[in-house]
Amino acid sequence: MSLSLRARLLLGTLTLTAMVVPLRVIIDLRAGTHASESAADAALVDLGRALAAIVPMADAPPPASEPGSSQAFERLLRSHSPERIWWALSDAQSRWMQGDVAIRSLRLPGPWPPEAPRWGDAMLDGQTLRLAELPVDCMQAQPCVLRLAQTTQRRHAARREALHVALIQGLATAVLLGGGLIAVIAWTLRPLRRLRADLALRPLHAPQPVDREGLPDELNPLLDGVDQLMQRAAAEHERQRHFIADAAHQLRTPLTALRTEAELALLAAPRDQEAGGGLVRLHRSALRAARLADQLLLLARTEASQGEPGGDERFDLRAVVHDAARDWVPRALERHADLGFHLEEAQVLGRAYQVRELLANLIHNALEYAQPADGSPLRITVRCMALAALGEPAREALLEVEDNGPGIPPEQREQVLERFFRAPGAPGSGSGLGLAIVRDIAQAHHARLILKDGEGGRGLCVRLIFPLARPE
Template sequence: MNKQRSLKTEILLRLAVPLIFFISVESVLSYFVTLHHVDVAYDRWLLDSARSLTQEIKVRDGKVIVELPPAALEIFKWDESDKTYFKIISEEQGMLAGDKFVPEPFDVETDWTRPVYFDDEMYGEPVRVVSMLITPEHSSEKVFVHVAETLNKRRNMMMDILLADLVPQMVLVLLAGIYLVVGVKRGLRPLHTLANEIAQRSSRDLRPIPEQHVFLEVRTLTDTINDLLERLGLAIATQQRFIANAAHQLRTPLAGLKLQVERAQREQDLSAMKPALIQIQGSADRMSHLTTQLLILARSEPIDGDYELRPVDLCKLAKETCMDWVPKALQRHMELSFEGSKRALYVRGDEVLLRELLANLLDNAICYGHDQGNIIVKVQSYPSPCLIVEDDGPGIPEVEMGKVFERFYRIPGSPGDGCGLGLAIVKEIADLHKARLELHRLSAVGGTQIELFFKEP
């Protein structure tokens, strides 16, 4: 089961995570920039200390000596936070002054044309060391000066600068977080209001959702919901109209059935009951036919996803259906013929519904055609797959052609006891298959041609 996600949480995460990331990156960059500048500042101080020592190096009687009074040594080493160590070494004489444990550069290829800085450790503490090479006046002897200092002042200054930079940033992040939470909550309030308004509606209230206080970004959602409500309203209205029409159509044969039953009950012998029984059988047949057509019409309702249209051989289907209807045509001495290719002609469709479509066309042609008339069913492949049904009956008047596909509509004065659903079913099935339906009158005398054009599979 998928865990539902909160839109508010999603928005906050998408806003807060980048903010925290950029603050973190900026803090890391600030650390290294601060470290660099602190090192530069204190390296200069360290270099000044080394240069002050070089002033105490003298040459006397051709010999390099270091004159460093105790008072000067106290001033050099005095510091509240750090310890300072030094070492002065002559290339020829060796150790001249200072602490012999002061580190020296390890690289034998050190460039001594400028001061050398490096980090090391002394007496278990990390130190920063500067080393420089000098050649005293009136002497060719090389003298190395090494000054080391612990890192307490550097660390303290770096922490002071970082805190001065980070504290305002943390306060900014906190304030921004509070603002984001409040802002997102207020921003989503119209959605909650909209949800509450929809939840309070009754199941029959399909009015469009008002969009006066809806954000532009939410307008797409409300438009989609309103479109769905409109289509749902049309579907419900269609269903209600269908139920009302079906009830009206069923009422007539039921009333006739009831009258004939009452008539049969009044008779005493079987021969007198026979006319009533024949009428009962006719009413039952009409009810059965009407019920079958109502079920087909309900099944052919164009609801998305109900049908998976598959390739169907239109020639084979039409030929088999015509063979099934030959006996009924012969009852009226009518000739039913089929014209089509022996090769398969495939269309995408529902085989059962296509059979019902052709069956309704043939039923209409037989019921409303002339005795000893002709009915022709054709299947053509050019320019697109097409099913054609022609008859030589009285035909449909031009003024009625726009109405005959409506449900329960019958042409005034038409013979037979149909219920006006045959062509409505044909239209519904054609629409389901996205096929084009055309109705033509063959001549002024009569005749009807119905063409159904399918799309290529």
């Protein structure tokens, strides 16, 4: 499975962080441990120099059993560290002279006597000690060696503290590095999200070059291809629209003439039932063909109007429904249908004639195809009002047409919005363009189109929610 660019960048960021943070912890731990060890070793050597200044330097070595040191020497040892410290003074031949007998056998590798202070680890009775050796002068300026041994509890505590600090710094590095890289990735991909939204909302029939402001130069070849593709798609779409509009326009005149001739023939026809039936069927076919041509022409005009600047106007949905009522109430009465209205003011922005055609298609569909199967009277209700949330000003306008007919099954409600789709077993002989026109006009007005069950789960309710026009 191919990963998205964002996922790849995040994966790379996590991998880089996982590599850098442990390395940072190791480096910080080594640096902290080295610093604390060096400081402790230097302090031990400084203590040795201070002790060398006050230790009694005899002309001859005292007996081997003599363990002591001066009181000043002991006070200096206790003031340096709470840890146990041993000391011993040896001559140039490594013979013990005075100090603690316990460490007289401890010795660091290297030449003897040492030319400079040195230190290292040594073992005493299974315990690790830190041993320092530094050259001093004694016995008529003869070289001697002062050895100091110290327990390592404080050094271990310093190592643990260094580890604690290194882990905290590593965690801080992970948070800052990971968070910073994620923020950089989000900031870098923001123009791509804007580009995606721009392409998703761009109509095919009115393409403009992609806005490249803020986009990386590496995308220019891809965007050039997108611009060329959309230009070709727009040209093809425009050719199809012109063909449909021209064909529909050319058909209107002969279809109108055919319908007129059929009506005149019906008036002058003899009382021959067979001939009269043929003329009636001819007249109905002419009416259907004329309506199809009108719908195709309306579709072409709707598509052409999208994206045209200056075509929108502020109008009241209630006035549009009033105009439709004058046209459709008489037709509803002829069909013995109850066409009712519930109207409130709702100002929207768009093209009033297109919304009028939208409403005409919905009422026509209800009259033609929504007759209840049980023979009860057909009821059609048109609602128009402004919608407002509780305690907030209205921001949307509702236009709704509801009937008590057989409705449309939920699984077909997406398909009926496609052009020329007719549900199997649907009554009448329509072209399947009515709801497609409604969908296109709704999209042109940025309205949400919802098909749902009517009141009580019976019939069909077609709901359109328009953005409310801003107050003037």
